[in-house]
Amino acid sequence: MGSTDLPAPPLNVAVIGAGLAGLLAARALKIEGHRVVVHEKSDRLGGTWAYDPRVESDPLSLDPDREIVHSSLYQSLRTNLPRQLMGFSDYPFSTDGDLRTFPGHPEVLRFINEFAAEFRLVELIRFETEVVRVERVDSGNDQWIVESRNREMSSNELFDAVVVCNGHHTIPKLADFPGREKWPGQQIHSHNYRVPDPFENRVVVVIGDGPSAVDISLEIADVAKQVYLSSRSPKVKVTKLDCRDNIWQHSKIDHANENGEVVFEGGAVVHADIILHCTGFMYSFPFLKTEGIVTVEEGRVGPLYKHIFPPKLGPNLSFLGIPYMTVVTQMIEFQAKWVARILSGKVWLPSEEEMETEVRQHYQLMEEKGIPKHYTHALQFELDYLDWLANQVGERVHETTHLLLKRYLKFVMEGGNKWRHREWEPNLM
Numbered sequence: 001m002g003s004t005d006l007p008a009p010p011l012n013v014a015v016i017g018a019g020l021a022g023l024l025a026a027r028a029l030k031i032e033g034h035r036v037v038v039h040e041k042s043d044r045l046g047g048t049w050a051y052d053p054r055v056e057s058d059p060l061s062l063d064p065d066r067e068i069v070h071s072s073l074y075q076s077l078r079t080n081l082p083r084q085l086m087g088f089s090d091y092p093f094s095t096d097g098d099l100r101t102f103p104g105h106p107e108v109l110r111f112i113n114e115f116a117a118e119f120r121l122v123e124l125i126r127f128e129t130e131v132v133r134v135e136r137v138d139s140g141n142d143q144w145i146v147e148s149r150n151r152e153m154s155s156n157e158l159f160d161a162v163v164v165c166n167g168h169h170t171i172p173k174l175a176d177f178p179g180r181e182k183w184p185g186q187q188i189h190s191h192n193y194r195v196p197d198p199f200e201n202r203v204v205v206v207i208g209d210g211p212s213a214v215d216i217s218l219e220i221a222d223v224a225k226q227v228y229l230s231s232r233s234p235k236v237k238v239t240k241l242d243c244r245d246n247i248w249q250h251s252k253i254d255h256a257n258e259n260g261e262v263v264f265e266g267g268a269v270v271h272a273d274i275i276l277h278c279t280g281f282m283y284s285f286p287f288l289k290t291e292g293i294v295t296v297e298e299g300r301v302g303p304l305y306k307h308i309f310p311p312k313l314g315p316n317l318s319f320l321g322i323p324y325m326t327v328v329t330q331m332i333e334f335q336a337k338w339v340a341r342i343l344s345g346k347v348w349l350p351s352e353e354e355m356e357t358e359v360r361q362h363y364q365l366m367e368e369k370g371i372p373k374h375y376t377h378a379l380q381f382e383l384d385y386l387d388w389l390a391n392q393v394g395e396r397v398h399e400t401t402h403l404l405l406k407r408y409l410k411f412v413m414e415g416g417n418k419w420r421h422r423e424w425e426p427n428l429m
C-alpha cells in the first residue's frame, strides 16, 4: 500500500513505548494533528534511561517465566556519547545539572522528562498498560487491532496506524562457546549487572569489547581479584591493561571446562568464578502478529524500508529506533518526523515494489561485501542516513553534529585510558 491510500488525517495512532522513541513519535504525530495514544507498560517514562535497581531472577535471562526488567542500565553508567550529541536538533541537551561531557544516566532521564513536560506528552501516555497484541484487522484492511492490558482490564482497540517504539536493549544475546552450559561458575549478562559488590574477591571473565564491557571491567576491577576481558576481535593482543594491575585483555573463549577452567583461543587458561556476558541484545516484538511478513532473523528486522517501514504494511506499521552505532537521539527525531508527515499525506512513500527492491538491494550488497546479517542495522557512525531522513522533512543535520561526531570518533580511537575514563572536553570553537 502507498501513503496515498491512507484515510484523511487526523489519524488514530497507537505508539508502543514511552522511551525516547515513543516520546519523539508522540511529539511529531501531535504536531501533525494526529490523535495519539502512547502505551507504556511501566509506571514511568524514559525507557532504558529509567534506571531500575532490580535485576531479573535468572541472571542470564533465559527463564521464560521470569519477570522482565526493561532497563539495562548499571548504577554508575555515564553516556557513551558526549552530551552535545545526546539532544535533539531542535531541543538541545540540558545545559545545567551534571555538566560533565559524558553525564550520568539521571541527567538523561531529567532531559527526557523535561522534553515530555515541555511538549505536553505525558497526558498522551497510558502508563502500566502493556501491549500484548498488534495485528491487522484483516489482510484487505489497513486498520490495526491493539490489544493491551493494565491492572484492571484488557482491551482491544482499532487504530489507523501503529508506531512500534519498544526498544531493543532488554533481551540479552549470549556468547556461545563449547562447555557454556556445564561450566560450574556463575554466569550473568550485563542486562542484570547493577553494582560491583557481588564481584568482590572473584576471578571474572568479561566477554565483549563494547562500552559496557569496558566500563564494567574497570568498575569491578576495584573489588575483584582478577578481571579477564575476552574479545572476539581478531586484532586483539593478549596483554595487561596499563591502567590497572588486575585487568588482562584476552582473545575469544575457545571453550569452558566442567572443572571451572575457561580456555581462550591461543591456549591461555584461567580458573574463573564468574563469566559476565557484555554481548549485546536481541530485537524482540512478542506482541506483533504479521503472519511472517516481518521477521527477526540473526539480528535483522525485516524487511524494513529505511529501517522503518515493512513494504507490505507501511506506512500504517512503522518501527522507530532500530538502527544503532549512530547519533541515536537525532536519528529517532528525524525518523519520527518522517513517519508523522507520511501519515499526514504531506510526504509520500515509494510504491511497495520500489521499497521491496531497495531492501533487497541493500541485503544483496551486504552479502556481496561479506557483511553478516546481524550488521543490517549498524550504521557505523556514518551520518548519510540521518542526512537523508532530515532531507525528507525539509531539515538538515547541523554541521556541528557532523564535526563533533568526527572528533568524538577520533577520541575513541586514540583516547586509550582517557576514553575509558571519559576524560574529554571537546573544543567546539
Ligand SMILES: Cc1cc2nc3c(=O)[nH]c(=O)nc-3n(C[C@H](O)[C@H](O)[C@H](O)COP(=O)(O)OP(=O)(O)OC[C@H]3O[C@@H](n4cnc5c(N)ncnc54)[C@H](O)[C@@H]3O)c2cc1C
Binding pocket: 016, 017, 018, 019, 020, 021, 022, 039, 040, 041, 042, 045, 046, 047, 048, 049, 070, 072, 073, 074, 077, 078, 079, 080, 081, 086, 129, 130, 131, 132, 165, 166, 167, 168, 169, 212, 287, 320, 321, 327, 328, 329
Ligand atoms: C547500557 C546502555 C547504554 C546506552 N548509552 C547510550 C548513550 O550513551 N547514548 C545514546 O544515545 N544511547 C545510548 N543507549 C541506547 C538507548 O537505548 C537509546 O538512547 C534510547 O533509550 C532508545 O530509546 P527507545 O525509546 O527506542 O527504547 P527504550 O528506551 O528501551 O524504551 C522502550 C519503552 O517501551 C516500553 N515497552 C516495551 N514493550 C512494551 C509493550 N509491549 N507495551 C508497552 N510498552 C512497552 C518499555 O517499557 C520502554 O519504556 C544505551 C543503551 C544501553 C542499554
